Amino acid sequence: xxxxxxxxxxACSFAICASAHADFRADYTVIKGGTGDAALSxxxxxxxxxxxxxxxxxxxxxxxxxxxxxxVHDKKKYMDMEKMAETAGAAMSKAQAxxxxxxxxxxxxxxxxxxxxxxxxxxxxxxxxITPTGAKDRVGGHxxxxxxxxxxxxxxxxxxxxxxxxAGISSTxxxxxxxxxxxxxxxxxxxxxxxxxxxxxxxxxxxxxVRITNFENGRAGATxxxxxxxxxxxPAADFSIPAGYTEQGMGDIGRGH
Numbered sequence: 001x002x003x004x005x006x007x008x009x010x011a012c013s014f015a016i017c018a019s020a021h022a023d024f025r026a027d028y029t030v031i032k033g034g035t036g037d038a039a040l041s042x043x044x045x046x047x048x049x050x051x052x053x054x055x056x057x058x059x060x061x062x063x064x065x066x067x068x069x070x071x072v073h074d075k076k077k078y079m080d081m082e083k084m085a086e087t088a089g090a091a092m093s094k095a096q097a098x099x100x101x102x103x104x105x106x107x108x109x110x111x112x113x114x115x116x117x118x119x120x121x122x123x124x125x126x127x128x129x130i131t132p133t134g135a136k137d138r139v140g141g142h143x144x145x146x147x148x149x150x151x152x153x154x155x156x157x158x159x160x161x162x163x164x165x166x167a168g169i170s171s172t173x174x175x176x177x178x179x180x181x182x183x184x185x186x187x188x189x190x191x192x193x194x195x196x197x198x199x200x201x202x203x204x205x206x207x208x209x210v211r212i213t214n215f216e217n218g219r220a221g222a223t224x225x226x227x228x229x230x231x232x233x234x235p236a237a238d239f240s241i242p243a244g245y246t247e248q249g250m251g252d253i254g255r256g257h
Contacts, residue, residue, distance in 0.1 A: 023044075023045065023046045023231060023232060023233045023234040024043075024044070024045040024046070024169075024229075024230075024231055024234070025042070025043070025044050025045070025228075025229070025230050025231075025232065025234055026042070026043040026044075026208075026226055026228070026229045027041070027042055027226075027227050027228045027229075028040050028041050028042065028043075028212070028224040028225060028226055028227060029041075029224060029225060029227040030222050030223070030224050031223050031224065031225050032222070032223050033213075033214075033220065033221050033222035033223050038054055038055040038057075038214060038221075038222075039054065039055060039212070039214055039221075039222040039223075039224045040052065040053070040054045040209070040212055040224055041053045041054065041055075041224070044234045044238055044239075045234070046233075046234045046236070046238075046239065047063075048062065048063030048064050049061065049062050049063065049239040050063075050239075051238055051239055056072065056073050056074050057070060057071065057072055057073070058070070058071040058073065059071075060239055060240075060241070062239070066082075067080070067082065068080075068081040068082065069081070069241060071241065071242070071245065072248070075248070076242075076244055076245045076246065077245060077246060077247070077248040078241050078245045078246070078247055078248065079247070079248050080247065083249075084249070127151070127152050127153070128149065128150070128151050129149070129150050130147055130148070130149050130150075131147065131148055131150075132145060132146070132147050132148075133146045133147065133148050133158070134146075137160050137211070139160055139162075139210040139211045139225055139226070140210060140225060140226060140227075142162040142166050142167065142210045142226075143162060143166065144160035144161055144162040144210050144211065145160065145161055145162075145207075146158055146159070146160050146161075147159050147160075147161055147204075154215075154218065155215045155218070156214070156215055157212055157213060157214050157215060158212070158213045158215070159209045159211065159212045159213075160209070160210055160211040160212075161204065161207035161208060161209055161210070162207065162208055162210050163206060163207060163208070164206055164207070164208055167208040167210070167229065168229060169208070174206070178205050178206065182205070209226070210225060210226045211223065211224065211225045211226070212224050
């Protein structure tokens with residue numbers, strides 16, 4: 001589940017919020033590498049609301065309330081990421097206080113075991129970095145620069161990013177997008193404190209993805225490319241938690257329900 005959430009956050013890090021006066025939708029299609037179960041398929045923007053879809057997971061962000069929700073569709077569950085981060089932080093503080101009273105050898109052994117399941121314990125923090133590779137390409141008529149995303153030193157994806165202007169986004173909308181992007185960046189950095197380095201930390205704020213390739217165990221997986229980009233109205237329901245979905249807490253992760 002942690003990897004699934006990171007994929008969702010990784011996808012959202014390329015999505016930039018639209019202005020209050022325009023709706024925006026970008027659709028992506030798999031061009032190679034199988035079905036692409038964790039591949040980005042859609043970005044939707046309406047005012048200060050944003051949605052990204054990546055496989056079985058959708059991420060909803062509301063800039064007016066700074067709320068981020070992750071939907072897990074096959075389980076009909078949703079996670080409020082700020083609440084999850086607060087719960088995890090409180091649990092970690094309590095665990096570390098208890099461990100402080102144990103002999104060093106016993107504490108180290110328990111931390112190592114906990115580190116397999118809890119980010120930030122026993123050296124299990126997740127370090128995400130996004131860096132330019134220096135390579136350039138052209139996708140669907142867009143010139144783009146290739147960036148690599150790595151998690152704990154292992155490449156998780158490569159993205160070819162074009163400028164907002166080249167993507168057909170007006171200067172007025174681009175200014176609004178950058179402002180909303182900073183809101184999203186600040187929120188994810190707050191949520192990720194002590195758990196993992198925010199994937200938004202090094203993301204260019206004036207870029208948009210036209211191609212993304214996911215990597216698994218060092219091998220390239222599904223590659224998606226931008227197939228359509230429209231400014232038609234986006235249904236308000238797309239930014240809401242679907243009916244019948246129930247909230248998933250920290251204690252539910254890994255239980256299979």
